Amino acid sequence: MMSTTVPVSGARSDGSDDKRARYKMVAENVSVHYGDYLAVRNVSLKFPENSVTALIGPSGCGKTTFLRCLNRMHDMTPGSRVEGRVMIDETDLYDSSIDPIYHRRKVGMVFQKPNPFPTMSIYDNVVAGVKLNGVRDSEILNEIVEDCLKMAYLWDEVRDDLKKPAIELSGGQQQRLCIARALAIQPEVLLMDEPASALDPIATQKIEETIKDLSSEYCIIIVTHNMQQAVRCSDYTAFMYVGDLVESGKTYDLFHNPKNELTAKYVEGQFG
Amino acid sequence: MIHSGLLLLQRDHLGGRVAKAGRPPLADKLFKVGTTLAGVYVLAIIAIMVMHLGSESWPIWEEEGVAGFITGTDWNAVEDRESFGALPYILGTLITSAIAMTIALPLSIGIAMFVMIVPKRIGQPMGYLIELLEAVPSVVYGLWGLFVFRIYFRDLVEKPLHDAFGDSIFLFSGTPFGLDVLSASIILAIMIIPTISAVSREVMLAVPHQQKEAAYMLGSTTWEMFKLAVFPYSKAGLIGAAILGLGRAIGETMAVTMLIGNTIGAAAMPQSLFHPSQTMSSIIANEFIEASPASIHMPALIGVGLVLLLVAMLVNIIAHYIVTRMLRVREGAIRN
Amino acid sequence: MSGTDSSAPTRSAGRDARVARRAEIRAMFKSNVKSRLTVDRVMLGVITACAITAIIPLFWILGQLVVGGLPALNWEFLTGEPGAVGAGSINVGPAIQGTIIIIGLSSLIGIPLGIGAGIYLSEVGSSRMAKQIRFFLDVFMEIPSIVLGLFAFLAIVLLLGHFSIWAGAFALSLIMFPIVARATEEQLKMVPWTYREAATALGLTNAAIAFRIVLATAKRGLLTGILLSISRIGGETAPLIMTILGSSQFFSSLDAPMDALPLRIWRFSLLPYEDARLAGWGAALVLVVIILAIHVGVRYYFQGRGGSGSGSGGLAARNTQKVNWSIGGRQNR
Numbered sequence: 029m030m031s032t033t034v035p036v037s038g039a040r041s042d043g044s045d046d047k048r049a050r051y052k053m054v055a056e057n058v059s060v061h062y063g064d065y066l067a068v069r070n071v072s073l074k075f076p077e078n079s080v081t082a083l084i085g086p087s088g089c090g091k092t093t094f095l096r097c098l099n100r101m102h103d104m105t106p107g108s109r110v111e112g113r114v115m116i117d118e119t120d121l122y123d124s125s126i127d128p129i130y131h132r133r134k135v136g137m138v139f140q141k142p143n144p145f146p147t148m149s150i151y152d153n154v155v156a157g158v159k160l161n162g163v164r165d166s167e168i169l170n171e172i173v174e175d176c177l178k179m180a181y182l183w184d185e186v187r188d189d190l191k192k193p194a195i196e197l198s199g200g201q202q203q204r205l206c207i208a209r210a211l212a213i214q215p216e217v218l219l220m221d222e223p224a225s226a227l228d229p230i231a232t233q234k235i236e237e238t239i240k241d242l243s244s245e246y247c248i249i250i251v252t253h254n255m256q257q258a259v260r261c262s263d264y265t266a267f268m269y270v271g272d273l274v275e276s277g278k279t280y281d282l283f284h285n286p287k288n289e290l291t292a293k294y295v296e297g298q299f300g
Numbered sequence: 301m302i303h304s305g306l307l308l309l310q311r312d313h314l315g316g317r318v319a320k321a322g323r324p325p326l327a328d329k330l331f332k333v334g335t336t337l338a339g340v341y342v343l344a345i346i347a348i349m350v351m352h353l354g355s356e357s358w359p360i361w362e363e364e365g366v367a368g369f370i371t372g373t374d375w376n377a378v379e380d381r382e383s384f385g386a387l388p389y390i391l392g393t394l395i396t397s398a399i400a401m402t403i404a405l406p407l408s409i410g411i412a413m414f415v416m417i418v419p420k421r422i423g424q425p426m427g428y429l430i431e432l433l434e435a436v437p438s439v440v441y442g443l444w445g446l447f448v449f450r451i452y453f454r455d456l457v458e459k460p461l462h463d464a465f466g467d468s469i470f471l472f473s474g475t476p477f478g479l480d481v482l483s484a485s486i487i488l489a490i491m492i493i494p495t496i497s498a499v500s501r502e503v504m505l506a507v508p509h510q511q512k513e514a515a516y517m518l519g520s521t522t523w524e525m526f527k528l529a530v531f532p533y534s535k536a537g538l539i540g541a542a543i544l545g546l547g548r549a550i551g552e553t554m555a556v557t558m559l560i561g562n563t564i565g566a567a568a569m570p571q572s573l574f575h576p577s578q579t580m581s582s583i584i585a586n587e588f589i590e591a592s593p594a595s596i597h598m599p600a601l602i603g604v605g606l607v608l609l610l611v612a613m614l615v616n617i618i619a620h621y622i623v624t625r626m627l628r629v630r631e632g633a634i635r636n
Numbered sequence: 637m638s639g640t641d642s643s644a645p646t647r648s649a650g651r652d653a654r655v656a657r658r659a660e661i662r663a664m665f666k667s668n669v670k671s672r673l674t675v676d677r678v679m680l681g682v683i684t685a686c687a688i689t690a691i692i693p694l695f696w697i698l699g700q701l702v703v704g705g706l707p708a709l710n711w712e713f714l715t716g717e718p719g720a721v722g723a724g725s726i727n728v729g730p731a732i733q734g735t736i737i738i739i740g741l742s743s744l745i746g747i748p749l750g751i752g753a754g755i756y757l758s759e760v761g762s763s764r765m766a767k768q769i770r771f772f773l774d775v776f777m778e779i780p781s782i783v784l785g786l787f788a789f790l791a792i793v794l795l796l797g798h799f800s801i802w803a804g805a806f807a808l809s810l811i812m813f814p815i816v817a818r819a820t821e822e823q824l825k826m827v828p829w830t831y832r833e834a835a836t837a838l839g840l841t842n843a844a845i846a847f848r849i850v851l852a853t854a855k856r857g858l859l860t861g862i863l864l865s866i867s868r869i870g871g872e873t874a875p876l877i878m879t880i881l882g883s884s885q886f887f888s889s890l891d892a893p894m895d896a897l898p899l900r901i902w903r904f905s906l907l908p909y910e911d912a913r914l915a916g917w918g919a920a921l922v923l924v925v926i927i928l929a930i931h932v933g934v935r936y937y938f939q940g941r942g943g944s945g946s947g948s949g950g951l952a953a954r955n956t957q958k959v960n961w962s963i964g965g966r967q968n969r
């Protein structure tokens with residue numbers, strides 16, 4: 029299935045930014061096998077710069093699997109195999125002559141399950157990636173920590189005990205810490221796998237605001253099971269079903285005029 | 301199993317009424333008493349052992365005084381001129397163990413990391429091999445050290461070092477003969493490497509995949525991934541592994557006895573790497589059979605044994621508390 | 637849904653400032669990937685060097701054992717009495733016999749005690765008491781074996797007035813029983829509670845439950861623990877020095893001194909003769925073959941069949957458990 033629906037003009041939902049979109053990332057014919065099992069089949073998608081794309085689909089359809097391709101996270105999964113190409117800024121992520129680290133530092137990722145470094149302090153968790161990039165100046169680090177924790181809507185809860193080990197946070201707090209950690213490396217692409225699944229409505233709302241806020245300079249790809257969330261904060265939406273990309277396009281179009289019957293059913297079934 | 305059949309027969313004979321009446325059947329009582337005795341056995345043994353070692357070494361504490369025995373350096377078993385001090389052997393044990401740990405710990409963690417990084421088809425056989433080598437008896441390591449390793453080590457390492465630095469650096473003074481502190485420490489290190497690396501490997505393999513992914517996501521190299529995700533997470537286990545190795549090194553007898561040169565008295569004070577010496581366990585192994593129970597020579601050796609026991613238990617108990625405390629921090633918090 | 641922002645101008649002004657600041661920060665990031673990758677390569681080299689450095693002596697030992705020991709092996713060597721040193725006939729018949737006898741006798745003492753203690757820890761004792769005993773078992777396991785030998789000397793040799801197999805077996809059983817106890821406990825813990833509940837519902841007594849249901853289920857893992865503890869005591873030398881003493885005769889009585897392979901190897905190493913050295917390698921080869929055979933056998937026999945319980949394999953698993961154990965009662969219950 030080769031439905032590469034590509035929005036051409038980067039019409040932002042609030043109409044504030046109407047220049048032509050450039051593609052930050054392009055996935056071409058990506059397939060992923062786990063052993064013999066084909067989890068993602070021949071998916072092609074383009075992700076415009078300065079936009080939010082939502083990946084939706086029923087559980088187990090391969091959203092996480094596809095998202096991990098965009099960061100070469102499958103390198104570490106024994107038995108998995110990725111085919112196809114993923115271009116980021118015109119270079120191939122899977123080019124074996126370039127170490128993936130060059131790309132990974134441009135791509136931040138928030139995983140489906142919160143995975144902060146448990147024994148490190150909150151502060152150290154946030155700056156871990158920054159320090160890898162050679163920034164040591166403590167004033168800058170402090171600034172980054174505050175900024176990122178604010179964006180992740182965690183600052184108010186932890187500002188007084190930044191030295192506390194991350195494991196002592198609640199699940200939702202850990203998830204927001206992971207968001208802050210991903211933001212701290214100042215990525216150009218942000219991959220978020222159900223970032224709000226463990227959050228209460230207020231935190232969810234704040235995270236959505238952050239996502240919208242950041243969309244003016246980042247390329248954000250977010251997996252979500254929450255249709256309203258996709259509508260609220262994404263510009264484009266892609267619908268996957270058992271490993272296939274069924275339909276993709278502008279969020280408004282996909283939700284209001286789905287071209288595919290499956291999409292219509294899925295969207296209606298849970299929407300409204 | 302035969303036993304349990306009997307128990308069942310007996311129960312049937314009683315028709316099971318006894319159990320219902322709330323009075324435990326005889327077999328059950330015996331079972332409880334028996335297993336409880338087995339459980340308490342270890343406590344009894346420890347108590348009796350400490351008592352025995354204490355009372356049998358009493359004459360030496362009386363003769364030399366506790367401080368005198370522990371800080372003394374004489375070792376003279378000649379009748380009427382008896383004088384015993386354990387300091388050289390205590391130092392010998394501590395120093396050989398420390399050197400062995402310094403060598404073995406980085407190497408072992410290096411091996412464990414190597415086994416993790418390389419493809420499974422190389423890593424797994426290597427893991428098995430390491431486990432097998434842990435089972436090789438220490439007397440065999442000693443034999444190899446004495447007849448093989450010592451010769452090469454003396455000619456290729458000790459002599460050149462001694463010739464170059466023997467006069468200027470005290471560590472390399474002495475006579476490089478291959479039967480000395482350094483060669484004993486190296487054999488010790490070789491012996492404890494399998495122990496430490498096997499445990500470190502298991503502990504590091506237990507680090508969740510998500511942790512490693514988090515590090516890679518931030519753009520880590522493999523080495524940075526270890527620093528960010530693996531070492532902090534497995535710290536308690538790695539310390540446990542190290543202390544397990546340290547315990548082995550402190551208590552190890554045969555290989556050390558065969559390689560340390562076995563000097564006694566003040567001559568056993570570890571003065572340089574190339575100086576023969578003696579450890580607590582090796583002096584016991586060397587002299588125990590010849591010691592006459594009538595003189596205070598045997599109480600002196602038993603006193604050394606008591607000190608060795610206390611040092612070993614201390615190391616273990618400290619380890620236990622460090623590891624428990626570190627883990628409590630982690631476990632108490634995993635509530636989500 | 638795409639609501640228009642009422643405070644758009646101010647918000648976007650603030651946003652612009654933040655965007656600019658982030659760009660500045662991003663500019664501070666060093667392009668250091670190359671040097672970091674170099675560090676990574678160097679560390680990989682160091683790690684590989686570690687692995688090779690540590691593996692070399694181990695292969696060397698095994699190789700030397702075969703090269704040095706094979707020439708000594710023949711039927712006479714394995715079964716004969718040791719002749720006069722230097723006369724060209726040094727045999728290890730009594731030593732092999734002694735090793736087998738002493739392993740058997742210490743197993744007879746150590747295994748029942750160990751299993752009993754394991755059952756106590758897992759099924760009988762109160763959790764507080766069990767925790768204390770577990771702690772002392774772990775401490776006891778790390779007591780140097782030569783100290784256990786000293787204790788056996790004081791408690792048995794001095795009591796009876798002479799060296800004997802009994803004393804040696806007692807010393808080795810002290811090494812054995814905590815290992816068996818902890819292995820038993822770990823295996824019992826893995827038996828699902830539902831088995832016990834079902835058995836209780838049938839009206840079985842505690843004893844019957846423990847022996848019939850639980851031990852039968854955990855049998856395989858238990859056997860692994862026992863075999864590994866046997867391989868451990870088979871190579872022990874130090875505690876035998878002051879208990880069985882050594883002898884050049886075949887077995888006569890449990891109440892008399894006896895020889896054992898590790899002890900004989902040590903004695904050989906002290907002799908300045910060439911044939912003693914050859915015999916030492918031969919004896920070492922025999923000992924190592926016996927011990928490794930137990931290990932390899934355990935691994936292939938039990939792991940191939942997916943033995944009950946975690947990595948019912950090698951010492952490493954056992955030691956790791958120990959590290960975990962000494963960590964003390966991790967929410968297993």
Ligand SMILES: Nc1ncnc2c1ncn2[C@@H]1O[C@H](COP(=O)(O)OP(=O)(O)OP(=O)(O)O)[C@@H](O)[C@H]1O
Nearest residue numbers: 062065067086087088089090091092093094105140
């Ligand atoms: N490591 C793995 N090994 C083997 N199969 C896997 C692995 N990870 C995922 N799968 C399989 O691949 C398919 C897609 O999984 P994936 O995690 O991508 O789903 P998902 O769309 O993210 O679902 P959810 O919404 O529940 O998170 C599933 O059928 C799953 O069983």
Ligand SMILES: [Mg+2]
Nearest residue numbers: 091092140221
């Ligand atoms: Mg998923």
